[in-house]
Amino acid sequence: MSLRIEVLSGLGEKAPAAILIEAEGKRLLLDAGGALHPGQSTAWTEGLDVDAVLISHDHVDHIGGVAALPAELPLYCTTPVAAALPIGRDWRPLPERGECRIAGVPVTTGQAGHSLGGVWLHLGIAGGVFYSGDACLESLLLPFDEPPPARVALLDASYGVYDTPQAQCRETIACQLCKPRVLPVPASGRALEMALWLDALAPRLGVTWDLDHACREGLETLLSLPATLRREGLDANIRGLVDASRPVSPKLWLVADRDDDPDDWPAHRLLHTGYLTPRRQRQRAAGEVDWLRWNVHLRLSHLRVLVRQLGARQAIPLFTTQVSEVSELLMMPSGLALATEESDVAG
The missing domain is CATH 3.40.50 (Rossmann fold)
Structure with missing residues (x-):
């Protein structure tokens, strides 16, 4: 099966999150991030053509670009996250933990341990595509649910190679x-x-x-x-x-x-x-x-744990300037790589 992943924004820098997944004739947008500070580009919204948008959580760099999207574009998020949408914006429910189908694509969600109503997303296509959104395994309050296996892992690597507990x-x-x-x-x-x-x-x-x-x-x-x-x-x-x-x-x-x-x-x-x-x-x-940092993202050890749990063959570190360093440290003898024949990744 042909799988194409295009990181419209969020690859190689801490920037608005917007990832396009194309498979089985469908185009899904994972997150619709807005600028974290004045002057940061949100050009990813221009000329967008997708079947649906899935929002992982309500922080501005993941939801702030919704206002720039067509109002008729189907948008999915959890109920707590919907409270942060522009007033009057239509939305469709995404389970906080469970399964559904969006534009014909099987979608599984689980708690991401990062924020109120925040979830990770797993697409049941091409051996599994996992997107962490922002995630954390260390919260004493918010759980992180172990996801199903996935061949491709799109990971919150905001902390780069940082690994302080x-x-x-x-x-x-x-x-x-x-x-x-x-x-x-x-x-x-x-x-x-x-x-x-x-x-x-x-x-x-x-x-x-x-x-x-x-x-x-x-x-x-x-x-x-x-x-x-x-x-x-x-x-x-x-x-x-x-x-x-x-x-x-x-x-x-x-x-x-x-x-x-x-x-x-x-x-x-x-x-x-x-x-x-x-x-x-x-x-x-x-x-x-x-x-002083309070961990709310995946640190390096937890990125490695997650990749092993997923059985991922391809890992894409997001939201970090340390892409090559993180990628090298995530390499595994089983053949983890940044590219495979089964998918095409662009950024």
């Missing part, structure tokens, strides 16, 4: 929380897990903390979903956190990222834990803000 990241960040801090985070992503972590950590550190309405609302939404979409044994902790009275002037703030600047928080210092836009990179270089 999450437990070490948490310890490093904890050491920086004894002075006034603001942590801007995606409300449907790491905010959920960091809130539970801070709730347990703050009493031990002897500091007060609070979370804004958007982060609190994300936790409420998580509780409204089936219990199988979160790790077991945490519901009472989440409910207690949401219902608890909060301090008037907390030392620590966990807030939904709204492109915060140091001037917005004169009594606190910003501590970023994820992707830095060029402007924030300049702020960090000037000593105006701090940055």
Whole structure:
């Protein structure tokens, strides 16, 4: 069977996600990413001709380009992700964990461990095509479901060859929380897990903390979903956190990222834990803000685990400038490669 994969955006850089899969006479678009910062190209939307769009999760670099697509184009996403679509945009349900057919193509979804309602996608064509979207195997709150075998793996390699365990990241960040801090985070992503972590950590550190309405609302939404979409044994902790009275002037703030600047928080210092836009990179270089990573993507060891689990013969690292380095480290004696006779990959 002929399979063609075209990475319209997201190959060789941290850029909007847009991957075109063509097989069995059908053309499916995996994700419809928007710009992560002003000036970043979203030219991938021009002249697009596909049968359907599948959205993995609601972060801007995966969903932000939807507004540029034809309104009549069938779009599939999970119910939590649909809340981030442009107002009035029609959509069709994608299971949070299960099977369906889209444009005649068998599609399996599973939890990706990255965000509220976020899923990986598996297409039952050409021996299996797996797309991780953004994914993480280390979340203490959001599960990652083991996917079915796939010959081709399109993998979130945002961290390149980085391989520091999450437990070490948490310890490093904890050491920086004894002075006034603001942590801007995606409300449907790491905010959920960091809130539970801070709730347990703050009493031990002897500091007060609070979370804004958007982060609190994300936790409420998580509780409204089936219990199988979160790790077991945490519901009472989440409910207690949401219902608890909060301090008037907390030392620590966990807030939904709204492109915060140091001037917005004169009594606190910003501590970023994820992707830095060029402007924030300049702020960090000037000593105006701090940055420490909290893992929400696949690190190198987990990329290798996933490739083995899938039995993949072809791996395509996405969203990283370290394509060649990651590819070399993913090579396996069984013949993993960046190209095979069965598929044509373009970027």
